[in-house]
């Protein structure tokens with residue numbers, strides 16, 4: 001059986017199987033300037049592994065929601081590895097993402113791989129049609145391999161980018177975008193770096209993809225390939241998170257969410273080999289923008305994950321209000337309503353994008369791009385306002401509270417229990433725990449996922465505004481206005497194509 005050097009040759013089924021599958025890998029990983037030989041038991045890394053493990057356990061508890069029968073192996077596998085073949089599949093992805101956000105209160109890291117599989121499925125099909133290549137067949141074989149073992153796939157897209165004004169081939173240092181550094185008959189070698197790579201170390205394979213549209217002179221940058229995470233020549237440098245060292249202090253209170261966290265790292269490729277069978281694009285620069293756009297379309301609607309995380313934060317804010325004895329105060333209720341309204345707006349636009357999905361030529365279904373961009377654009381703003389309201393309801397104690405060690409101290413512990421008491425029947429430690437959770441999600445480790453990743457992940461706000469601008473069909477809308485205003489319409493006011501496009505997007509599914 002092919003294992004590609006991975007520690008586990010067995011199909012991964014449970015969360016525990018998954019955690020064990022990550023053990024004993026030879027990975028070059030640095031954290032705090034030190035090499036980490038075993039990441040699984042590292043207290044700073046483990047919460048991120050637990051979040052991915054939860055995706056496996058959810059698939060066992062709720063198979064309809066979080067798993068599918070693989071069309072390639074006939075066995076039950078994670079929904080994160082599935083290529084959507086109808087609208088229901090797209091919608092189920094969003095429902096699963098909301099649920100996992102609720103269960104973990106953080107980023108569970110698997111959507112990049114899922115969205116990359118879906119985007120690549122249709123793009124490789126269309127490259128083969130145009131260029132008579134065999135990328136689609138190769139991709140299907142690779143997807144089958146991942147289904148056989150039920151692997152986690154990480155998507156590696158974001159290059160470090162250097163001078164933002166210049167295309168890849170004009171950068172002073174050619175390595176600022178990942179590119180082919182050497183070719184042999186058996187495959188290619190790549191060099192460069194990918195930044196902010198969500199869950200990369202918790203994956204079994206990485207899918208390396210270009211990050212931007214490419215011109216003809218960027219040919220050596222138009223490379224898509226799959227690489228086992230532990231491949232020789234890769235160095236990982238772990239990203240710090242706000243308050244991350246609290247997980248090294250022992251205890252479970254000050255961390256806010258002791259069980260779950262996200263993960264980002266920088267990946268540096270130094271002449272890393274990709275064999276031909278795992279190459280899914282090589283030099284087809286004109287398809288790079290199609291890949292980036294399809295991937296971001298899937299991924300921007302995947303940000304409904306934040307509505308699940310938002311559910312937890314709303315619950316935490318409501319709990320604080322209850323502990324403080326004011327759950328029914330009208331302004332508190334109103335703030336909770338506002339938080340819910342914002343949170344459901346994120347979910348509504350994401351899931352609407354999925355419901356408006358349609359078939360690509362490959363048979364894979366893709367979501368509506370306009371609504372996906374609107375969803376992600378909401379996500380760049382609304383979690384910030386929800387967080388502000390949560391901190392408003394929490395009060396200043398969320399940032400001034402003493403530590404768990406003080407609470408358990410033989411002399412001052414009793415004083416804290418007395419003076420941090422809120423409602424008579426509420427345990428002081430419970431009050432501290434819910435405040436620490438709010439701190440964790442709005443200022444601490446999980447604010448990385450809930451706030452700043454919401455801002456920049458899957459493209460910063462301007463990237464969505466560009467896509468929204470491209471698709472806003474102003475000529476068509478001007479025509480609507482002019483008709484009602486009684487202004488004579490000249491044919492050039494609206495192209496037939498634009499009108500047809502509008503109707504196709506809005507009224508057909």
Ligand code: SF4
Nearest residue numbers: 107108109111302305
């Ligand atoms: Fe998935 Fe959300 Fe994390 Fe992205 S931020 S990987 S969409 S959970």
Ligand code: FE
Nearest residue numbers: 198453457458
């Ligand atoms: Fe992300």
